[in-house]
Amino acid sequence: MKRSICQGGWFLFVAIGLAVMSVVTGHGADSATPKSPTMADLLKASKPGDWRQLDPENTLYMDLTAGRVIIELAPTFAPKHVANVKALAREHYYDGLAILRAQENYVVQWGDPEAEKPALARKIKTARPTLAPEFDRTWEDSLGFTRLPDGDVYAPEVGFASGFPIARDPKAGRTWLIHTYGMVGAGRDVALDSGGGAELYVCIGQAPRNLDRNVTLLGRVIQGMELLTTLPRGTAAMGFYERPEQRVPIKSLRVVADVPVAERIPLELLRTDTVLFQQLVESRRNRRDEWYHVPAGRIDISAVPLPVRPVGK
Amino acid sequence: MKRSICQGGWFLFVAIGLAVMSVVTGHGADSATPKSPTMADLLKASKPGDWRQLDPENTLYMDLTAGRVIIELAPTFAPKHVANVKALAREHYYDGLAILRAQENYVVQWGDPEAEKPALARKIKTARPTLAPEFDRTWEDSLGFTRLPDGDVYAPEVGFASGFPIARDPKAGRTWLIHTYGMVGAGRDVALDSGGGAELYVCIGQAPRNLDRNVTLLGRVIQGMELLTTLPRGTAAMGFYERPEQRVPIKSLRVVADVPVAERIPLELLRTDTVLFQQLVESRRNRRDEWYHVPAGRIDISAVPLPVRPVGK
Incomplete structure (x- = not known):
């Protein structure tokens, strides 16, 4: 068998026409138990409402x-x-x-x-x-915030809003794209x-x-x-x-x-304000694919995949 | 004037024959005060003992x-x-x-x-x-450790030993390349x-x-x-x-x-167990080049440059 590094942490750039699931099914994806779904499992189980179309x-x-x-x-x-x-x-x-x-x-x-x-x-x-410049802006709760649980070297809080990676400083009441x-x-x-x-x-x-x-x-x-x-x-x-x-x-x-x-190329992106996205983050924090020996138990915001796929796939 | 992103955080791969300093002198490097040296300043002031030759x-x-x-x-x-x-x-x-x-x-x-x-x-x-596998090894003080001050999302401690990026778990007494x-x-x-x-x-x-x-x-x-x-x-x-x-x-x-x-191509690498290297880390945590508006005040281990240059340059 071929010695490999397990499938990439990155799913961001799915070639059009390529079945979206093929990118994430490498070693071990099939062996995941129902209790610890992989990203592929989660995307397969996603509902239309878990996605948003590009404007x-x-x-x-x-x-x-x-x-x-x-x-x-x-x-x-x-x-x-x-x-x-x-x-x-x-x-x-x-x-x-x-x-x-x-x-x-x-x-x-x-x-x-x-x-x-x-x-x-x-x-x-x-x-x-x-x-x-528009380096940062006022925080408003209406922005929504899916906060990551493992902290960040650079900012008080990091997570996602409107599908983008952001930092937040609650004391200063500011937020910014990262x-x-x-x-x-x-x-x-x-x-x-x-x-x-x-x-x-x-x-x-x-x-x-x-x-x-x-x-x-x-x-x-x-x-x-x-x-x-x-x-x-x-x-x-x-x-x-x-x-x-x-x-x-x-x-x-x-x-x-x-x-x-x-x-046009009709694409949709996984929403970041859903239960499914939180499950995806959890699944990436603790990779249970057969290949993994030690799940990291943590994730940096730069390592969180933001899936994109052709509309309706 | 050309709108640019200031000089790269990465210095790692210096083309042979290229004057090493040219890579890091972009906007603002000249305006750094003596109290806040840039990486270019620090490398210019380095002594032969700050470098190690490849084995x-x-x-x-x-x-x-x-x-x-x-x-x-x-x-x-x-x-x-x-x-x-x-x-x-x-x-x-x-x-x-x-x-x-x-x-x-x-x-x-x-x-x-x-x-x-x-x-x-x-x-x-x-x-x-x-x-x-050799996924990790026993920690020994003889390995030396230049610890980074800003923590890490994944490991209890991170820093450098023998010029390589490492993590350390003091409780478990283990260390590993990252x-x-x-x-x-x-x-x-x-x-x-x-x-x-x-x-x-x-x-x-x-x-x-x-x-x-x-x-x-x-x-x-x-x-x-x-x-x-x-x-x-x-x-x-x-x-x-x-x-x-x-x-x-x-x-x-x-x-x-x-x-x-x-x-052969004779190269030398900046040692990571020196005062100079700690100054370099500090200079990268707080970029004082004129272009910078807000120094980060922090640094992730993956963003620390490990300078390489032709021997004797």
């Missing part, structure tokens, strides 16, 4: 030559940045720009290669070139109000949690991460590509609501 | 068509597995085998594609096909003693800490990670490549002591 008005398609990257926006946490990124997309600001940077175990970033040359830089029409794998943010310069969405980045390695509350996060890649993580790393400082021909062109970046229905 | 007897070169991956072995924590991997390398077991699996945000794994077909599988001569980015382990099947090093994996994404104490770790990639992380992801279950031609051939995997001196 076309808050989803982006970034089309590269190699394929499509799908980003869910987080207007609850960064309303002005989300509105601005959509405005930029709708004025075709990003179309024809490029991925400029791929830094090992850190970020992939795209924008206008000529941003530093005003004469050549792309003009922004109706959108805002920069915005005040930098985990696949999270998307608005690059900025030294000035806190120098971002706004004209340059965007995605976390491609170990969660860079030191960036939390230092830069505005506004969404999360829910499909197509492998198109970004496998890009050649840039060899200039901070992983920027040295030569223009190394940059990766962006064919288009569109709000899904503007894409003809026939061209 | 050729405990370093591997894995040569791919695309370049060289360098692995430091950890005989202190997995003595039998390290000895067996070296024995396998010395009987040329790995030469001509292939990378078989690349799973998004999880692992890259290599071994014998025909391992499941006894008639075709490569014969192991002097080495052992399998070994008893799964962070770049760590190398011996794949196994369901049976705990089915590993041994004939199939090896590297962690390429968010630290899969749920694997700790479930599989034997035996080393860490210290250069060439980008050759593994940028590989196309496999589309079969668990990220295995579906077709033989998708596999990535291994030209050779050698113990550096067996490589002619002229062909």
Whole structure:
């Protein structure tokens, strides 16, 4: 038999057309007892109400030559940045720009290669070139909070709200999106109000949690991460590509609501405010698959899978 | 000015020939005050005694068509597995085998594609096909321990010993290597003693800490990670490549002591048992670079950089 590491902890990016369950059925999944369901068992038993469909008005398609990257926006946490990124997309600001940077175990970033040359830089029409930061926001109970039980190195409390990984400081009454794998943010310069969405980045390695509350996060890649993580790393400082021909062109970046229905990819995401999701977290804290010798008994927020699948699968 | 995310938290994989400091001098590094040195400042001020040279007897070169991956072995924590991997390398077991699996945000794994077909599988001569696990070991004070101050979601204590990330349970008197980015382990099947090093994996994404104490770790990639992380992801279950031609051939995997001196790449690593290293951890807990608005004040073990550079640079 093949020596392997058991099935991945990550389920995030299910290829369309691939039966969703196949990704999580590796060694031992069949041997789980009814009393300790695996993630595969739980998803198999899920009801339609355990899932939520993507909102076309808050989803982006970034089309590269190699394929499509799908980003869910987080207007609850960064309303002005989300509105601005959509405005930029709708004025075709990003179309024809490029991925400029791929830094090992850190970020992939795209924008206008000529941003530093005003004469050549792309003009922004109706959108805002920069915005005040949205690093955190006021906590409100209406946000909902599925808190993780095992604490966090960086924040007083962590968990999920509206399907996004968040931290919460109950004393300060503040909450913020956190930098985990696949999270998307608005690059900025030294000035806190120098971002706004004209340059965007995605976390491609170990969660860079030191960036939390230092830069505005506004969404999360829910499909197509492998198109970004496998890009050649840039060899200039901070992983920027040295030569223009190394940059990766962006064919288009569109709000899904503007894409003809026939061209859309209908996806649904597991809700994070359900009993089923809590069971899934518990099942990942204590892996009972036959392969496991010692269940961790704990889980870091960056290790919690957020399942995505084609609608109705 | 270019909107960016400040310089990466990762310094691990310094290209040979690249001035080591260039990697960490991005925005704001120049503005650090003398009272709060950046990592670049600290490395610039380091003394020769702050570094240790790789031991050729405990370093591997894995040569791919695309370049060289360098692995430091950890005989202190997995003595039998390290000895067996070296024995396998010395009987040329790995030469001509292939990378078989690349799973998004999880692992890259290599071994014998025909391992499941006894008639075709490569014969192991002097080495052992399998070994008893070395998931953890007895704690001894002689191991040394640079403990991190901010705790850990998974283990009672975490820090560094012999340059490797470890966990420690003082009550149980046990210690173990942990799964962070770049760590190398011996794949196994369901049976705990089915590993041994004939199939090896590297962690390429968010630290899969749920694997700790479930599989034997035996080393860490210290250069060439980008050759593994940028590989196309496999589309079969668990990220295995579906077709033989998708596999990535291994030209050779050698113990550096067996490589002619002229062909070696002399590297040194920052020691983790020094005052300088503690200062580096502190500097990464509280980033004072001009770009940072809120220093995290804390650090996860998976985010601590372990600098590597050409000898004498």
